[in-house]
Amino acid sequence: MNNKSNPNANPTDGEDKKVNRKRPLPVRYLAVATLGVEVSNRWANQYQQLQMPTANPNSLLTDSQNLLALIQQQDELETDKFNNTKELLAINKTLNQGVSQLKKHIKSEYSQLKNWDSYFKEYGLEPNSRGMYELTADNSRRVVALEKLVAKLSEPQNPFARKSFGLAEWVQAKNEHETAWNNSNTMRSNRSNISNQITTLLATVRESLSNVQKYVNAVNKPVDAKAIKRGLGFLKESF
Numbered sequence: 001m002n003n004k005s006n007p008n009a010n011p012t013d014g015e016d017k018k019v020n021r022k023r024p025l026p027v028r029y030l031a032v033a034t035l036g037v038e039v040s041n042r043w044a045n046q047y048q049q050l051q052m053p054t055a056n057p058n059s060l061l062t063d064s065q066n067l068l069a070l071i072q073q074q075d076e077l078e079t080d081k082f083n084n085t086k087e088l089l090a091i092n093k094t095l096n097q098g099v100s101q102l103k104k105h106i107k108s109e110y111s112q113l114k115n116w117d118s119y120f121k122e123y124g125l126e127p128n129s130r131g132m133y134e135l136t137a138d139n140s141r142r143v144v145a146l147e148k149l150v151a152k153l154s155e156p157q158n159p160f161a162r163k164s165f166g167l168a169e170w171v172q173a174k175n176e177h178e179t180a181w182n183n184s185n186t187m188r189s190n191r192s193n194i195s196n197q198i199t200t201l202l203a204t205v206r207e208s209l210s211n212v213q214k215y216v217n218a219v220n221k222p223v224d225a226k227a228i229k230r231g232l233g234f235l236k237e238s239f
Contacts (some may be wrong), residue, residue: 029202030071031239036064037231038203047232053213055208063208067201074194081187088139088180095146095173099125100134101165102149109159124148139181146174209239219230 040061043050106119120133124145127133135149136142153167154162161167213234217225 022140023135026146027147028196031069032202032205032209032234033064033071035239036060036067036209038066039209043212043231047228049082049084049213050212052118054211054215060205060212063201067198067205070194070201074198075189075196077191078189081184081191084180084187088177089182091173091177091180092142093196095135095142095177098170098171101163102160103133105160116169139177139184143178143181146170147178150174153215175193191217205239209234 035169040057043060044057102123103116103120103125105125106116110116110119117127117133124135124147126136126145134143150167150170152158153170158167212232213229216228216232220228
C-alpha cells in the first residue's frame with residue numbers, strides 16, 4: 001500500500017515499513033578472513049622457508065585481521081541500525097497520533113468552518129492522495145515539516161500550545177525524530193563505507209591466499225605441495 005494513501009502509514013524514505021534485520025554478510029567472508037589468519041600464523045611459525053615475491057605472512061596477517069575487524073563492525077552496525085529503525089518507527093507512530101489530536105483541536109476551535117485545509121497547511125500538514133492532511137511520509141521532508149509545525153505552535157497566544165499533545169510534546173517528538181533520522185543517515189553512510197572496505201580487503205586477502213597456493217604448487221612436487229598446503233591450513237583449493 002502506498003504511504004500517501006494510508007493516514008497511519010509509517011514514513012520510510014530509506015526505512016523499511018517492517019523492521020527487518022539486514023541479512024548478515026556471507027559466511028564465506030568470515031571464512032576467508034579466518035583462513036588468512038590461520039595461514040599467516042602457520043606460515044610465519046612453521047614454513048619460514050616459503051619466501052615469496054608476491055606475499056608475506058605479516059602483510060597477510062594484518063590484512064586478515066583488519067578484514068575480521070571490519071566484518072565485526074558491520075555486524076554491530078546492523079544491530080544498531082535495526083534498533084534505530086524500530087525507534088524511528090515508534091517515534092513516527094507517536095507523531096501521527098499527535099497529528100490526529102492537532103486536527104481535532106483545529107476543527108473544534110474553528111467549528112464554524114466546513115473546510116480547515118488552510119489551517120492544516122499552516123502547521124506543516126499536506127494532503128495525501130485521498131485529500132487527508134497528514135505529515136509527509138518522507139522522513140527528510142518530515143524534519144522540515146515538524147520545524148514549521150513547532151514554529152506555528154510557538155507563536156504567542158497559539159490556541160493549541162497547551163492542549164493535549166501541545167507544544168511541549170511536539171518539541172520533544174520533533175527532536176527525537178530528527179535525532180533518530182540523522183542517526184539513520186549516518187549509519188547508512190557508515191554501512192556503505194565499511195561494505196566498500198570489506199569488498200576491497202576481501203579481494204586482497206583472497207589474492208594473497210591464492211598466491212600462496214600457486215607458489216607452493218610451483219616450487220614443489222604435487223604430493224609435497226598438497227601436504228604443505230594442508231599444513232598451512234588450506235583444507236580445499238577454493239575459498
